[in-house]
Amino acid sequence: MEKQTFSLKNLRNPFTRAAKSPEKALQEGATVYFKHCVFCHGDLLDGSGVFGDRFFPKPASFIHEGSFINKPEGYGFWRVLKGGKGLPKPYSPWNSAMPAWEGQLTVDEVWKVLLFIQTTARERLADKANTPSEPSEDLGKKIYQDKCVHCHGATGEGDGVITPFSSPRPRDLSKGHIKLRTTPFGKVPTDDDLFLAITHGMKGTTMPPWGHLSETERWGLVAYIKTLSPKFEKFEKKNKSHTIITVPEPPPLTLESIARGKDLFIKNCSGCHGVKGRNDGVSTRKIVNIPTDALWPRNLSKPWTFRRGVSRKQIYLTLRTGLSGTAMPRFSERVFNDAKVWDIVHYVQTLSLSQKPEVSRQIRIRRTDGTLPENPEDPVWKTVPSYFFPVGGQIMYSEKSFFPTTDNVYLKALHNGDEIAFLVEWDDPKMDPFLSNLIPVKESPPPPLPPELQVDEGEPQVESHPKPQKFSDSVALQFPAAEEQNGDLPNFLNGDADHPVNLWKWDSYPFAATELNARGLQNWNEQDKPSQNLKFKASYEYGRYSVVFVRKLKTPDTRQDVQFASGAKVPVAVNVWNGSEGETGTRKAVSSWFEALLE
Amino acid sequence: MTKFVVFLLTFLAIPGIAFSGTIQGAAQYTAKFTPPAPIKTGKFKKACGDEIPNQSLIVNGTGLQNVVVSIEGKVRGGKPGKYHIDQKNCRYEPHVIALMKESELVIHSSDPINHNIHTYSFENDPINVMFTPGQDDFTQEFEEPEIIKVECDLHHWMTAWIVVTENAYFAVSDRDGKFTIPDLPPGKYTLTAWHETLGSISREISVGDGIVKADFDFSEMTPQVSQK
Numbered sequence: 013m014e015k016q017t018f019s020l021k022n023l024r025n026p027f028t029r030a031a032k033s034p035e036k037a038l039q040e041g042a043t044v045y046f047k048h049c050v051f052c053h054g055d056l057l058d059g060s061g062v063f064g065d066r067f068f069p070k071p072a073s074f075i076h077e078g079s080f081i082n083k084p085e086g087y088g089f090w091r092v093l094k095g096g097k098g099l100p101k102p103y104s105p106w107n108s109a110m111p112a113w114e115g116q117l118t119v120d121e122v123w124k125v126l127l128f129i130q131t132t133a134r135e136r137l138a139d140k141a142n143t144p145s146e147p148s149e150d151l152g153k154k155i156y157q158d159k160c161v162h163c164h165g166a167t168g169e170g171d172g173v174i175t176p177f178s179s180p181r182p183r184d185l186s187k188g189h190i191k192l193r194t195t196p197f198g199k200v201p202t203d204d205d206l207f208l209a210i211t212h213g214m215k216g217t218t219m220p221p222w223g224h225l226s227e228t229e230r231w232g233l234v235a236y237i238k239t240l241s242p243k244f245e246k247f248e249k250k251n252k253s254h255t256i257i258t259v260p261e262p263p264p265l266t267l268e269s270i271a272r273g274k275d276l277f278i279k280n281c282s283g284c285h286g287v288k289g290r291n292d293g294v295s296t297r298k299i300v301n302i303p304t305d306a307l308w309p310r311n312l313s314k315p316w317t318f319r320r321g322v323s324r325k326q327i328y329l330t331l332r333t334g335l336s337g338t339a340m341p342r343f344s345e346r347v348f349n350d351a352k353v354w355d356i357v358h359y360v361q362t363l364s365l366s367q368k369p370e371v372s373r374q375i376r377i378r379r380t381d382g383t384l385p386e387n388p389e390d391p392v393w394k395t396v397p398s399y400f401f402p403v404g405g406q407i408m409y410s411e412k413s414f415f416p417t418t419d420n421v422y423l424k425a426l427h428n429g430d431e432i433a434f435l436v437e438w439d440d441p442k443m444d445p446f447l448s449n450l451i452p453v454k455e456s457p458p459p460p461l462p463p464e465l466q467v468d469e470g471e472p473q474v475e476s477h478p479k480p481q482k483f484s485d486s487v488a489l490q491f492p493a494a495e496e497q498n499g500d501l502p503n504f505l506n507g508d509a510d511h512p513v514n515l516w517k518w519d520s521y522p523f524a525a526t527e528l529n530a531r532g533l534q535n536w537n538e539q540d541k542p543s544q545n546l547k548f549k550a551s552y553e554y555g556r557y558s559v560v561f562v563r564k565l566k567t568p569d570t571r572q573d574v575q576f577a578s579g580a581k582v583p584v585a586v587n588v589w590n591g592s593e594g595e596t597g598t599r600k601a602v603s604s605w606f607e608a609l610l611e
Numbered sequence: 612m613t614k615f616v617v618f619l620l621t622f623l624a625i626p627g628i629a630f631s632g633t634i635q636g637a638a639q640y641t642a643k644f645t646p647p648a649p650i651k652t653g654k655f656k657k658a659c660g661d662e663i664p665n666q667s668l669i670v671n672g673t674g675l676q677n678v679v680v681s682i683e684g685k686v687r688g689g690k691p692g693k694y695h696i697d698q699k700n701c702r703y704e705p706h707v708i709a710l711m712k713e714s715e716l717v718i719h720s721s722d723p724i725n726h727n728i729h730t731y732s733f734e735n736d737p738i739n740v741m742f743t744p745g746q747d748d749f750t751q752e753f754e755e756p757e758i759i760k761v762e763c764d765l766h767h768w769m770t771a772w773i774v775v776t777e778n779a780y781f782a783v784s785d786r787d788g789k790f791t792i793p794d795l796p797p798g799k800y801t802l803t804a805w806h807e808t809l810g811s812i813s814r815e816i817s818v819g820d821g822i823v824k825a826d827f828d829f830s831e832m833t834p835q836v837s838q839k
Contacts (some may be wrong), residue, residue, distance in 0.1 A: 187733050187734075189736075189737070197739050197740070198736035198737040198739065199736060200736075246754070279725070280725065283764070283765055284764070295764050295765055295767075298764070299764055334739055336737065337737070338739075339727075339739065339764050340739070341727055341729070341739040341740055341741045342740070342741075344740065344741075346746060347741065347743050347746055458654065459725070459765075461654070461655070461657075461658060461724060462723070462724075464657070465655075465657040465658040466654075466657070467655075467656050467657050
């Protein structure tokens with residue numbers, strides 16, 4: 013791209029005024045937004061995109077008077093082109109996940125997306141005096157074409173601009189199925205179901221909650237959406253009525269109920285969700301196919317990701333209705349009476365943490381006496397505080413990872429004045445088969461058969477030389493290289509030419525832990541043999557990898573290696589690759605910087 | 612004009628009661644191929660039997676079984692019906708089922724273990740029902756023409772196909788590849804033969820009084836994983 017110089021002062025958006033067709037520029041701006049910006053800044057421009065809670069500082073919200081929409085136009089232009097990297101020193105350079113879009117977007121595209129953001133944000137901030145009082149199909153259509161079309165497409169087939177970059181894909185509204193209903197699996201939803209789907213959105217997906225629209229507007233949308241599929245008209249023509257599944261009052265939670273629930277869960281649910289609920293069941297590999305939108309079963313250990321919600325009544329409804337369009341069946345009353353469903357609900361709740369762990373940007377590394385636990389299974393680790401690192405897709409520079417399977421990593425660390433040990437744990441429902449004989453492995457067994465049907469097949473045969481998957485499952489801890497430890501914090505995306513980082517990377521294949529240095533996403537170098545000083549141990553248990561890295565606090569390579577000392581603060585970040593899902597190279601999940609304090 | 616057409620059709624239709632045709636033919640496959648190997652059931656052997664036949668390509672002599680032959684478009688006559696599918700010895704019986712739209716399918720399980728019948732349908736309401744041993748039957752209506760793959764999420768080898776047709780004139784080829792579509796009103800039709808791994812072949816056909824022959828040769832077609 014040719015180098016261009018702009019004087020920011022008095023710079024004006026050429027598409028705001030003089031443009032012949034601002035409508036066209038606006039539409040093109042929307043396309044840019046839904047291809048590139050929506051994942052962090054969100055469908056509603058409020059900074060709550062899919063990755064809105066993964067990076068620090070949080071992505072900007074544009075829905076307030078202080079946002080760039082009311083600043084000189086040159087300001088927004090500069091921020092987009094130069095990104096977080098371009099911020100002057102006092103504004104925490106390097107830390108923001110905002111990429112520099114110069115070289116990725118054309119100047120015209122930048123102006124158009126700014127126009128789109130500005131126009132949309134101002135509309136949101138303006139008073140809504142003119143909202144019609146009656147919901148109508150026409151009103152719904154107008155809103156649909158303005159707001160919904162980017163994802164659900166012009167005819168509702170779920171083929172909008174965002175579709176290639178979104179998993180799950182936007183709902184195909186022409187089929188008349190939605191996931192969260194009060195009607196049985198595969199049946200058309202009620203009007204209330206549609207209204208609630210619009211109001212609450214789908215947590216964890218690109219579908220935001222639309223509760224800020226007036227009720228009239230939302231009911232208008234319901235009326236219009238029902239015209240996009242012939243199923244609703246047919247339903248009325250045939251005079252059909254809905255079978256609505258209601259949720260009774262939950263019974264008291266008892267230990268007996270949880271025990272019965274465990275038995276039911278293992279028999280009926282573990283085939284997909286796995287015995288610990290980390291979606292590593294034996295059947296998942298057959299079911300999941302992301303390109304066809306056949307999704308992973310829910311990881312039940314992370315209740316904050318439950319689409320419908322975590323209350324007992326919400327889980328009950330999911331069990332009773334199933335999730336249309338997925339492999340999650342409904343548990344009908346003919347087979348599972350209410351008591352049984354509540355038992356399962358009670359057990360499911362025991363699989364999960366009670367709430368989402370808080371994210372602490374500062375982690376404390378305790379000092380201990382004696383040797384450090386080098387095994388992930390060492391009981392000492394149970395006494396060490398666990399830190400929650402959110403990770404999001406590397407969507408800043410090509411090649412990008414728009415929907416990584418990893419959404420967080422748990423980190424623990426200890427030191428003894430001589431060595432430091434990190435335990436990194438993350439959920440990956442499919443282990444690289446290459447590891448079968450190399451590390452301690454526990455995989456979810458198939459659901460048990462009744463005793464009279466069981467066959468003694470002996471111990472399952474493990475191949476002596478199992479083939480590795482195409483891409484390695486990997487994790488890397490990132491620190492500033494020693495030469496940077498007293499200077500600027502390197503960019504969180506593996507540093508850059510002037511600010512190198514030191515990475516400790518574990519790979520399932522070739523099975524090793526390697527010390528590397530990187531000067532940017534693409535520029536990675538393994539350190540020479542004599543500089544490789546990492547000890548490591550790994551294990552895999554029911555859908556979760558655990559890797560321990562151990563190194564001396566200090567090393568002779570005081571330029572490239574990170575150096576630790578008691579009382580010192582060291583920045584740390586993580587990168588994760590799920591090889592079986594095609595993640596390799598720059599296609600990975602990444603965290604922002606955290607700060608580790610050695611006690 | 613409309614009235615005139617209606618009159619004309621009615622006029623033609625009256626003699627049609629006694630005046631109808633039959634399409635008879637065979638689906639053939641003469642290419643050399645290795646019959647797909649049966650599936651070993653491993654730990655399920657007591658519940659399912661040691662082996663499950665792989666039914667994705669069944670040829671006897673030159674006859675190709677489980678080809679659904681149907682007529683495109685709306686054709687009057689015939690009625691939707693009630694059909695049955697069973698989950699027995701960890702396979703679906705029958706493996707391929709054809710039914711006219713608005714027909715009902717009664718799903719049964721004879722097996723002593725859980726099955727989760729899951730239809731990958733889009734035009735029709737999808738089914739995803741867990742069957743535990745001894746459970747009541749489940750009845751589902753199919754409203755729209757569609758070729759639907761059926762799988763059990765618990766036993767990877769279990770597959771069946773439901774072909775929902777627009778009209779009442781269809782047949783599934785038998786063990787020898789033979790099929791018969793009787794009682795067809797005379798006229799010109801597009802006849803389509805579909806096989807789950809070989810794909811589909813269409814041809815035009817004129818039906819008058821009596822028998823019309825229509826054979827379909829699939830030998831030039833390459834087996835694919837799935838032809839949906």
